[in-house]
Amino acid sequence: MNLINKLENFQILDLIVKANKITLKEHGNHISLERAIFLSWWCDKGDCAFCYMSSQKPKIKQPEKARRNIKSILAEAELSRRIGWNIEFLSGGYGSYSMAEIKKIAEDIHDITNKPVWLNIGITEDLNEFGDEIIGITGAVEIANPDLHDKICPSKSLDDIINMLDTAGDLGFQKAITIILGLGETPDDLKYLFDLIRDVGIDRITFYSLNPHKDTYYGDKPSPASLYYAGVVSATRISFPNLKIICGTWIDNLANIGPLILSGANGITKFPLFKMFGTRYGRRVEEEIHWAGRECSATFTDFDLLTTGNYYKELEPFIKRYIDKCHNTK
Numbered sequence: 493m494n495l496i497n498k499l500e501n502f503q504i505l506d507l508i509v510k511a512n513k514i515t516l517k518e519h520g521n522h523i524s525l526e527r528a529i530f531l532s533w534w535c536d537k538g539d540c541a542f543c544y545m546s547s548q549k550p551k552i553k554q555p556e557k558a559r560r561n562i563k564s565i566l567a568e569a570e571l572s573r574r575i576g577w578n579i580e581f582l583s584g585g586y587g588s589y590s591m592a593e594i595k596k597i598a599e600d601i602h603d604i605t606n607k608p609v610w611l612n613i614g615i616t617e618d619l620n621e622f623g624d625e626i627i628g629i630t631g632a633v634e635i636a637n638p639d640l641h642d643k644i645c646p647s648k649s650l651d652d653i654i655n656m657l658d659t660a661g662d663l664g665f666q667k668a669i670t671i672i673l674g675l676g677e678t679p680d681d682l683k684y685l686f687d688l689i690r691d692v693g694i695d696r697i698t699f700y701s702l703n704p705h706k707d708t709y710y711g712d713k714p715s716p717a718s719l720y721y722a723g724v725v726s727a728t729r730i731s732f733p734n735l736k737i738i739c740g741t742w743i744d745n746l747a748n749i750g751p752l753i754l755s756g757a758n759g760i761t762k763f764p765l766f767k768m769f770g771t772r773y774g775r776r777v778e779e780e781i782h783w784a785g786r787e788c789s790a791t792f793t794d795f796d797l798l799t800t801g802n803y804y805k806e807l808e809p810f811i812k813r814y815i816d817k818c819h820n821t822k
């Protein structure tokens with residue numbers, strides 16, 4: 493029985509057991525915490541059916557006004573470095589910043605974290621402007637079934653995303669995609685995803701589960717079932733033992749974390765970091781990782797690490813503002 497059939501026939505425990513063995517063998521037992529850093533709140537598409545932006549489109553008129561303060565972005569990078577979080581990618585920004593500005597932000601973050609940065613800035617042909625400050629390019633595929641993709645994300649063509657990733661590969665960058673589960677796909681659609689990973693040579697995938705936003709088509713739809721999510725991740729891990737897998741889960745679904753780790757996740761993302769740091773929710777994430785038998789490569793609770801680090805005079809007010817948002821349990 494192939495993996496898709498196993499998922500369709502609810503043999504999810506079998507998938508998880510196999511995926512867990514592969515993950516431990518190929519990746520060891522460390523789990524990363526990942527933080528996507530947003531550059532701006534602008535989107536020049538604004539019509540993906542699941543997205544908050546699609547319910548806001550009439551209000552978004554001036555991309556330059558949606559830019560974040562760059563010092564605030566860099567402060568987030570410094571805090572992420574202090575507590576051991578990876579910067580999953582820089583997200584958004586296309587249309588709000590020039591490529592030169594995005595490059596400069598990536599260079600500054602590289603200097604702060606000593607790690608090159610992933611980008612997820614939309615479909616762009618200007619990748620040859622980037623250099624060693626960038627490790628990889630992310631294509632926001634969201635859904636791999638081409639017919640569903642055209643309906644759900646009408647303004648970001650799958651072909652354009654694939655072309656961008658091919659170009660990224662030619663330039664020596666790694667390639668990543670994002671996928672959202674719960675958009676109406678079926679287990680059989682995994683064949684499209686697996687073909688894409690194989691054909692394009694994807695190095696990293698981030699899975700998210702649908703977070704239904706009011707006033708969108710998905711506003712009254714449920715998030716995907718935890719075991720379906722785990723089954724998809726397990727089947728992906730078994731099919732691609734070396735792939736880096738990051739799984740997103742929301743603060744109201746923290747119980748997904750343990751099963752997702754056993755299914756093959758290398759990292760966990762999508763948390764409101766400063767809202768959760770030091771709270772019982774942050775501790776719960778660490779507990780989930782512990783009870784999956786893994787070590788967490790970062791902290792969600794250690795205020796000593798959060799408050800001690802490199803001193804950047806111009807960033808200090810922004811760093812303080814973020815720290816003040818955290819709930820200090822000491």
Ligand code: SF4
Binds near residue numbers: 538540544546648
């Ligand atoms: S998913 Fe991305 S491209 Fe689509 S509307 Fe939302 S922000 Fe824009």
